[in-house]
Amino acid sequence: MNKSGGANVITSNIIMAFPYGNHSNRLFQNLHFEAFCIEHNIKYLNPTFCNISKYYVSPCRSYRGLKGRFTVFTMKIFKKTKLLHKIKNVKLFNIDNQDNRGELCNLSKIYNNIYTGGWYFRAHDLVEKHHDFFMQKYSLKYKYIPKAGLLDDINQWKLMNIIIVGIHIRRGDYISHEDGKYYDGVIYKKYMKLMQDEIYRVYERKCHFIIFSNEKTLIGENQFISKSNNEWYIDHYLMSNCDYLIGPPSTFTSWASYMGKVKMFHIETANDKLSLDKFKYCGG
Numbered sequence: 001m002n003k004s005g006g007a008n009v010i011t012s013n014i015i016m017a018f019p020y021g022n023h024s025n026r027l028f029q030n031l032h033f034e035a036f037c038i039e040h041n042i043k044y045l046n047p048t049f050c051n052i053s054k055y056y057v058s059p060c061r062s063y064r065g066l067k068g069r070f071t072v073f074t075m076k077i078f079k080k081t082k083l084l085h086k087i088k089n090v091k092l093f094n095i096d097n098q099d100n101r102g103e104l105c106n107l108s109k110i111y112n113n114i115y116t117g118g119w120y121f122r123a124h125d126l127v128e129k130h131h132d133f134f135m136q137k138y139s140l141k142y143k144y145i146p147k148a149g150l151l152d153d154i155n156q157w158k159l160m161n162i163i164i165v166g167i168h169i170r171r172g173d174y175i176s177h178e179d180g181k182y183y184d185g186v187i188y189k190k191y192m193k194l195m196q197d198e199i200y201r202v203y204e205r206k207c208h209f210i211i212f213s214n215e216k217t218l219i220g221e222n223q224f225i226s227k228s229n230n231e232w233y234i235d236h237y238l239m240s241n242c243d244y245l246i247g248p249p250s251t252f253t254s255w256a257s258y259m260g261k262v263k264m265f266h267i268e269t270a271n272d273k274l275s276l277d278k279f280k281y282c283g284g
Contacts, residue, residue: 014108057137058136165244167212167245207224236259264279
C-alpha cells in the first residue's frame with residue numbers, strides 16, 4: 001500500500017487460484033474475471049491458466065512450467081490449511097454466489113492481493129463490452145491453425161454458397177447428466193434434419209454439417225456430413241468458422257460462438273422447435 005497526497009492508493013492484484021472445470025469452463029471463468037479487472041484497472045494474473053494460455057495470441061498473464069505448477073500447488077495448500085488468512089494485505093475470496101461484483105470491488109480497495117476463483121462470478125455486460133478486444137486476445141495462434149483438412153473444406157463450401165452448420169455432440173460426462181438427455185445421437189439427427197429443412201426454407205440453399213464430439217458417434221459421414229478429429233482448441237476454432245452452431249447447453253459451443261460471433265442453438269429437450277430466429281450469439 002502506497003500513500004499519495006495524504007490518501008491511500010492501493011495497487012491491487014486479483015489472482016486466479018481456484019479454476020473451475022475443463023478448457024471451455026476455465027476460458028469463460030477467466031474471461032469474466034479478466035473483464036472485471038480491465039474495467040476497474042486492476043492487475044489480473046491467472047497462474048492456473050499456464051497449460052492453456054500457450055494456444056492464444058495474447059492471453060492473460062500466467063506463469064508457465066514449474067513456477068506455474070508451484071503457484072497452483074501453493075494455493076491449494078493455503079486454501080486447505082487457511083494459512084493465507086494470516087498473511088498481511090492478502091485476501092482469499094472463493095466466490096460461491098453470483099451477487100459478488102460489489103464485494104470484490106470493495107476488497108480490491110483494501111487488500112493488495114486477492115486470491116480468488118469459483119464458477120459463479122459473472123460480468124456479462126463487461127465481457128460483451130470488451131468482446132472485440134477478447135476476440136483478438138484469445139484468437140488461436142497462427143501455428144495452431146490447421147493449414148489443410150476441414151478448414152480448407154469449410155472455405156470451399158462457403159465459395160459454393162453452402163451454409164456450414166457445426167453440430168456439437170457432447171458425450172463423455174453427459175451420459176449421466178440429466179439422465180443422458182443430451183447423449184442420444186438420435187436427437188442430433190432429428191435436429192440436423194430440421195436444420196436442413198429450415199436452411200432450404202429460408203435461403204433455398206444447401207447446408208453441410210460438421211460433427212464435433214469428444215467421443216465417437218453413430219452419425220456417419222457422407223457428402224453432407226463431415227467429422228472433426230482434432231484437438232479441443234482446434235475444434236473451437238473450426239466451430240467459430242461455421243455459419244451456425246447446434247449443441248446442448250455447453251460452454252464448448254458457447255466459446256466458439258463468442259469467438260466467431262456465430263449464432264448458436266442450444267438443445268434443451270428432444271422436442272424443441274427449431275427456427276433460425278431462435279439462434280443467438282453468445283455475448284459472454
